[in-house]
Amino acid sequence: MMQAKQVWAGQNGNPMPRFMWINLILPDAANHAGGPYSDIGHAGLRDTDRRMGEILDAMDWGGGRTAFLLVADHGMEDSDPECKGDFDDSLTAAGVSFRDEGYGFIYLDA
Structure with missing residues (x-):
């Protein structure tokens, strides 16, 4: 994430990207570890929300026109471990x- 922020801030001589992919896996990992309504799951979502905010702020520094797409692979609910x-x-x-x-x-x- 630090590298993505540096790119958008124009640090280290990086040119503005034409395309950037950032994969934040913490919500999935935290929810698999603790379950969809667990403290660790909620903490993972809060942390990822903060990180996404930092990336969006960095994109504002870059100026210009930017399309931002947020996608997710699935939701999560409890399941029957016996099934x-x-x-x-x-x-x-x-x-x-x-x-x-x-x-x-x-x-x-x-």
Whole structure:
């Protein structure tokens, strides 16, 4: 994050970026560690919010026109740890054509 802030502030002779990708994984890691309503999960969100604010402030220093996109991979809710297995049997029984790549990656055939 420090490097991203330096780039936008024009420090160290860095040119203004045409594209920048910043991946903040703390909310995901904290929620996996403590659960979606845990103290560590909330702390991870607060910390990431602060970091994003610092990046947005640094982008303001850079001036010009900037598009800022915020994306997330998923939300998080509690799940039943006793619920294990995969979807293969259910999809096969339902007559759905698919390819199971493992680790939760299932591709449905059109």
